[in-house]
Amino acid sequence: MRNRRSYYIILFLLLVFLQLFLFNQIDLFISDIYAPYILVYPLIIMILPVYTNSLIVMGLGFTIGIFIDIVMGTYGVHAGASTFMAFLRWNVLSLMEDKGGYAPKSIPSLTDENWSWVLLYDAILLFLHSIALFTLEIFTFYFFWSIFIKALLTTILSVIAVMAIQFLYKP
Amino acid sequence: MAWIDKGKENKNRWNLMVFLVLEVLCVTLVVNTNKNQKLIFDNSISIFVNNIQSRTSKLQGYMKLEGAIDSLVEENALLIEEINNLKINTIVTERPEHYCRVVASRIIKKDKGKIGNFVVIDKGQDSGIKVGSGVLGEKGVIGIVSQTSKNFSKVMTLMHKEASISVSPNKGKNYGLLRWVPWHENLFTIDELPNYLPLDIGDTLYSSGYSTIFPSDMPVALISSLEKQQDRDKWLIMAKPIKRIMENRQAYVINYDYFTELDSLVNHEK
Numbered sequence: 001m002r003n004r005r006s007y008y009i010i011l012f013l014l015l016v017f018l019q020l021f022l023f024n025q026i027d028l029f030i031s032d033i034y035a036p037y038i039l040v041y042p043l044i045i046m047i048l049p050v051y052t053n054s055l056i057v058m059g060l061g062f063t064i065g066i067f068i069d070i071v072m073g074t075y076g077v078h079a080g081a082s083t084f085m086a087f088l089r090w091n092v093l094s095l096m097e098d099k100g101g102y103a104p105k106s107i108p109s110l111t112d113e114n115w116s117w118v119l120l121y122d123a124i125l126l127f128l129h130s131i132a133l134f135t136l137e138i139f140t141f142y143f144f145w146s147i148f149i150k151a152l153l154t155t156i157l158s159v160i161a162v163m164a165i166q167f168l169y170k171p
Numbered sequence: 172m173a174w175i176d177k178g179k180e181n182k183n184r185w186n187l188m189v190f191l192v193l194e195v196l197c198v199t200l201v202v203n204t205n206k207n208q209k210l211i212f213d214n215s216i217s218i219f220v221n222n223i224q225s226r227t228s229k230l231q232g233y234m235k236l237e238g239a240i241d242s243l244v245e246e247n248a249l250l251i252e253e254i255n256n257l258k259i260n261t262i263v264t265e266r267p268e269h270y271c272r273v274v275a276s277r278i279i280k281k282d283k284g285k286i287g288n289f290v291v292i293d294k295g296q297d298s299g300i301k302v303g304s305g306v307l308g309e310k311g312v313i314g315i316v317s318q319t320s321k322n323f324s325k326v327m328t329l330m331h332k333e334a335s336i337s338v339s340p341n342k343g344k345n346y347g348l349l350r351w352v353p354w355h356e357n358l359f360t361i362d363e364l365p366n367y368l369p370l371d372i373g374d375t376l377y378s379s380g381y382s383t384i385f386p387s388d389m390p391v392a393l394i395s396s397l398e399k400q401q402d403r404d405k406w407l408i409m410a411k412p413i414k415r416i417m418e419n420r421q422a423y424v425i426n427y428d429y430f431t432e433l434d435s436l437v438n439h440e441k
Contacts, residue, residue: 054186055185055186055189058186058189058190058193062193062197065197069200074201074205075200075201075203075204075205076196076197076198076199076200076201076202076204076205077197077201077205079193079196079197079200080193080194080197080198080201083190083193083194083197084190084194087186087190136197136198136201136208137208139201139207139208139211139212140211140215
C-alpha cells in the first residue's frame with residue numbers, strides 16, 4: 001500500500017485540474033436545455049475511506065466545491081451540491097453494505113470492491129450530486145423534469161469518466 | 172491515518188448541524204452572487220411574505236369583527252328607536268323628547284324553566300331596563316323582561332306558558348292571540364282569527380301595538396299550517412317564529428317611558 005495521504009492530495013489536484021481544464025472545456029451539443037456536464041471532482045469525496053469522519057467528508061466536499069466555484073464564478077452552486085452529496089455518502093454506504101460489513105480501512109473503489117458495486121455506488125452519489133447541483137443552478141422546483149433529465153445524462157457521462165480515472169490511477 | 176475513525180459507528184450528532192450551516196452558507200452565496208438566482212429568490216420571498224400578510228390581515232379582520240358587530244348592534248338599536256318614535260308621533264299629538272328608548276344587549280344565557288323558556292341578557296337596571304319591557308331579537312319578538320338586576324335581566328320568551336301576544340295578519344284590521352304550544356320548540360297557535368280572511372301558509376303575523384309593550388307592526392311569526400274548523404268560524408292556525416327564538420344572540424330591549432308613566436297613572440286611579 002502506497003502512502004494514502006499523498007495519494008489523496010495528488011488526486012485532489014488532479015481532479016481539480018481535469019475538471020477545470022479538460023471536462024469544463026468540452027461542449028456537448030445534445031440539446032440546449034439538457035446540455036449535461038461531466039463531473040469528475042466528486043470522486044475525491046466518493047473515494048475517501050469508508051470510516052472517514054463524516055465531518056471531514058463534508059468539509060472536504062465544501063472545500064473542493066468552493067474551489068471549483070471560485071474559478072467558474074458560480075459561487076455556492078458546486079459547494080452546496082458537493083456538501084449535500086457528502087452528507088448523504090454515509091447513508092448510501094450503509095445501504096450498500098454487505099453482510100460482512102466493510103473492512104476497517106477499506107476504500108469504496110476498484111481496489112477493494114468489484115466493479116459493478118463501484119459502478120452503482122458512483123452512479124447513486126453522482127446522481128444525488130447533479131440533482132442538487134442543477135436545483136441550485138436553476139433555483140426553482142418548477143422545472144423538476146428538466147432537472148431530472150439533465151441530472152440523468154450528467155450521471156451517465158460522469159460515471160464513465162470517474163470509472164476511467166479510478167481505473168487508471170488506483171490508490 | 173488520524174482522521175479515519177477506528178470504530179464502525181460513524182454517526183456524529185454534529186453532522187446535521189454542520190450540514191445545515193454549510194448549505195445555508197452555500198445558498199446565501201448563490202443568492203448574493205448570482206443574478207438570476209437572486210431574482211428568483213427575491214420573487215419567492217415576496218410571494219411568501221405577501222401570502223403571510225394576507226393571512227394575518229384576514230385574521231385581524233376576524234378579530235375586529237366582534238367590535239364591528241357591537242357597533243352595528245348599537246346602530247340597529249338607534250334605528251329601531253327612531254322608527255318607533257316616528258310611529259308614535261302619528262298617534263299622540265304632542266310629542267315628548269323620547270317616547271321610546273332602545274337598549275342593545277347580548278344574550279348570555281339560555282334557560283329552560285319549569286313552565287317555559289327564559290334567556291338572560293347582559294344589560295340591567297343600570298342601562299334603564301324595567302320589568303315588563305318588550306324584547307326584540309334579530310328578527311322578530313323574543314319576549315318580555317320578567318326580572319332585572321343591576322347589570323343583568325331575565326327575559327320571559329314567547330315560549331312560556333304564561334306568555335301571549337296579540338298579532339295581526341293584515342297590519343291592524345283583525346287580531347288574534349298568539350300562544351305557545353307547551354314544550355313544542357318554536358311552535359305557536361293563534362286563536363280568534365275569522366276564517367273568511369284570505370290567509371296562506373307563509374304569511375307573516377305582525378304585532379298589534381295595542382299593548383304598550385311592543386311597537387306595532389313588528390314581525391312575530393310565520394304561518395306554518397292552516398286548517399278550517401268545522402263547527403266554528405275561526406281558523407286553526409299554527410305558526411313558527413321567523414328566527415328560532417333561542418338562536419338569537421342580540422336582543423333589543425324597548426322601553427316606552429312615556430307610556431309606562433301613563434300606565435302607572437291609570438293604574439293608580441283604579
